Amino acid sequence: MKTKSEKRNHRMALAFALPAAIFSMLLIIYPLFTTVKLSFQNVKFIGSLTDDPGLTLENYTKLCSNTDFWNALGRSVLFTFLALSLSFLIxxxxxxxxxxxxxxxxxxxxxxxxxxxxxxxxxxxLFTWLFDANYGIINMILKSMHLIDRNVKWITMGNTAKITVITATIWKSYPFFTLTLLAGLKGISSDYYEAASIDGANGWQRFVNITLPALKSVIVTSLLLNGLWIFRNYDLVYTITGGGPNQATETLPLLLYNQAFKYYNMGYASAVGMVSLLVCSVFVILAMPSLKKQFY
Structure with missing residues (x-):
């Protein structure tokens, strides 16, 4: 049973935390509500909201029949899978x-x-400079090793542009895995490894039966957080390729940006944003059972 002092401290803590919590919720709820509303409206520019256009499913029907959307979604999933897998292993x-x-x-x-x-x-x-066709270090290294005989146009060719973007994403994201997994490794007692060595377990057996199970919650959490970042990554891809060449690297965030600020299709862009939110929510829902087993 709580004492009067504990109850008073609890109420005081709530009083201090409540304004910040309300402000944070407003920053989330209002933009989300506006985006949901826009996704059901045929709005070409944000200023036309004063006309209060009616609600319609037109934007979502366009998504279902638009090959650019499905291609962008496929690229986002592919880039996320490849970059996440390789950066995790590294x-x-x-x-x-x-x-x-x-x-x-x-x-x-x-x-x-x-x-x-x-x-x-x-x-x-940085990667635009490294993979530059004429002055990039990557071409210089490959030519010095006699792996190529002429400069590769990494950023202006479809397949090589994808490789460049994925490589840059891996380089940006692998340190997060290193940091979180290293922290998890520091929390594993050496007694487990000593006992396993006495029982005759080799290095691989100790890794599979001790290290991986102990790191499960850290692995799931880091995969979830890094996966969400990679899937929503916009600035890195836009800086390197701008979604090109010929939309070869246009992911969902870039499609959303182009529709909103290049073609001013605010309603359609909002629908793309809602689909992106749905995909990210699926990632979180799939990870929740594993996280609950570890923390609850």
């Missing part, structure tokens, strides 16, 4: 490496995590 490998003591460990850790805080626009500009 991050896991580096976390296992950094969990061992060696010389210059802190310097290596700093260099590995360097990409994480860099803004996506800066990363995009």
């Amino acid at each position: 991050g896991l490998g580096l976390a296992l490496l950094l969990n061992k003591k060696f010389r210059f460990q802190k310097c290596v850790r700093t260099l590995i995590l360097l990409a994480w805080p860099i803004p996506g626009v800066i990363v995009g500009l």
Whole structure:
């Protein structure tokens, strides 16, 4: 039973937290409500909202029959799957490496995590320079190794542009996996590994039966957060390719941007945004059972 002092402290905490909570909810609920409403309206520009156009399903029917939308959705899913899988494997490998003591460990850790805080626009500009057809370092390295005999137009050709975008996304996202998985590894007691070694378990068996189960909640959480970021990633892709060439790298965020601010189809862009929100919600719902088992 709570004492009067505890009840008073509880009420005081609520009084301080309530204004911030209400303000935060307004920042979420009002834009979401406006976006939902716009998605059911045939609005060509935001200023025409004063005319209060009627509600319609036209935007969603256009989505279902628009090949550009399905192509953008497919690219978003493909880019997310490839970038998420590869960045996770790289991050896991580096976390296992950094969990061992060696010389210059802190310097290596700093260099590995360097990409994480860099803004996506800066990363995009960096990779635009690295993969430049005429002056890029990538072409110089490949030519010096005699892997190519002429410069590759990485950013202006469809397939190579996809490779460039995915590579940049991996470089931006793998440090997050490294950081979170390394923190998880630090929380595993060495007693488990010592007991397994006494029982004759080899390195792979210790990894599969001790490390992975202990990291399950960290893995699911980091996959969810990084997956949502990659799926909604806009600035990095826009900086490198702008969605080109010939829409080869146009993902859902870029399709939404083009429809809203290039063609001023606010209603259609809002419908694209709602579908993006739905896809992200599916990711969260699929991850929830695993998270509940770990935390509750």
